[in-house]
Every structure is written in structure tokens, then in C-alpha cells.
Amino acid sequence: LMARALIIPGASVHWYDKPDARNPRVAIIMGSDSDLPIMKDAAEVLKTFDVPFEITIVSAHRTPERMYSYALSAKNRGIHAIIAGAGGAAHLPGMVASLTTLPVIGVPVKTAAMNGVDSLLSIVQMPKGVPVATVAIGNAYNAALLAIKILAVGDSSLCDRLSQYQEDMEQSVLIKAEKLEG
Numbered sequence: 587l588m589a590r591a592l593i594i595p596g597a598s599v600h601w602y603d604k605p606d607a608r609n610p611r612v613a614i615i616m617g618s619d620s621d622l623p624i625m626k627d628a629a630e631v632l633k634t635f636d637v638p639f640e641i642t643i644v645s646a647h648r649t650p651e652r653m654y655s656y657a658l659s660a661k662n663r664g665i666h667a668i669i670a671g672a673g674g675a676a677h678l679p680g681m682v683a684s685l686t687t688l689p690v691i692g693v694p695v696k697t698a699a700m701n702g703v704d705s706l707l708s709i710v711q712m713p714k715g716v717p718v719a720t721v722a723i724g725n726a727y728n729a730a731l732l733a734i735k736i737l738a739v740g741d742s743s744l745c746d747r748l749s750q751y752q753e754d755m756e757q758s759v760l761i762k763a764e765k766l767e768g
């Protein structure tokens with residue numbers, strides 16, 4: 587079990603409610619427990635690649651002081667990349683990016699009102715000097731892969747696993763193409 591911390595009262599959690607003895611290398615944060623159905627995809631990918639992570643709620647608007655202390659302490663706690671998901675007026679990824687030198691990957695969460703376009707624009711339209719790597723609406727899966735790619739720059743065994751992943755993906759498409767061609 588990979589997760590080290592989970593503070594989501596009332597959320598339906600299973601494997602990631604157990605602490606991991608190892609130090610987390612990636613942080614997954616989200617503005618609300620309502621983001622968990624999207625953000626758990628990132629947790630699953632990190633788990634598959636055996637990357638220790640922590641996952642919790644940090645809200646830019648409802649818990650601004652927690653966001654501040656979380657972002658300021660993340661690097662010293664050994665985190666290498668932060669995946670931040672939020673919906674609507676999705677200020678969490680950008681605000682966290684403004685407070686840390688760590689790379690921040692933003693996940694726009696789909697909303698009822700605007701299908702997540704509001705989230706996407708809130709996250710992607712950062713001012714010059716404060717980058718957030720933004721993935722597609724709801725694509726927490728890719729956010730985790732990107733975090734793994736960042737870690738893999740300095741981790742050859744993780745790099746090997748990524749190469750294998752990419753080869754497997756290629757093979758699965760080629761097999762489908764062969765079947766289609768008859």
C-alpha cells in the first residue's frame with residue numbers, strides 16, 4: 587500500500603487509507619473530497635509504478651492557511667512533484683505553484699456548470715513566471731504519468747519501467763491493428 591496520508595473525512599476509501607512507511611515522492615492534493623473520483627486515477631497509476639505518494643485535501647479557498655503551509659513544506663518533506671486537482675474557480679494548482687519550486691501538475695476537474703472548461707482555463711492561464719503543467723479535463727491518469735516522468739529523470743529503474751510501459755502500450759495498439767486488418 588503506497589499512500590502515506592489521507593485526510594478525507596467520510597470519503598469512500600479503500601487501499602489508500604493505510605499509511606506507507608516509505609517517504610512519499612509525489613503529493614496528490616485536491617480542493618474537495620468531491621474531486622476524489624477523478625483524482626484517485628492518479629493514485630492508481632502511482633501505485634502501479636510503485637511510487638510512494640501522499641494524498642489529501644487542500645483547498646485554496648476554504649483552507650488557505652493549510653494550503654500555504656502544505657506548499658511551503660512539501661519540498662523539505664521529500665516531495666518531488668505535486669499533482670493538484672480542482673474544479674470551478676480552480677486556484678489551488680496555481681497558488682501552490684507560486685509557493686514552491688517543485689513542479690506542479692494541474693488537473694482540471696469536470697464541473698456540472700461548465701463541464702470543466704472553467705477549471706481548465708483557471709488552471710492553464712497562468713501568468714508568466716508561475717508555470718503549472720496542465721493536463722486535459724479529468725485526466726489525473728496523465729498527471730501521474732507526468733510526475734513519474736519527472737522522477738524518472740534521476741531514477742534509472744523508474745525510467746526502465748516507463749520504457750516498458752510505453753512498449754506495452756505500443757504493442758497493445760499494434761495487436762488491435764493486426765486484428766482489425768484481419
Ligand code: RP5
Pocket residue numbers: 616617618619620621645671672673674675695
Ligand atoms: C473546488 O470546488 C473543488 O476542487 C471542487 O472541484 C469544487 C466543488 O467543491 P465542493 O463544493 O464539491 O466541495 O474547490
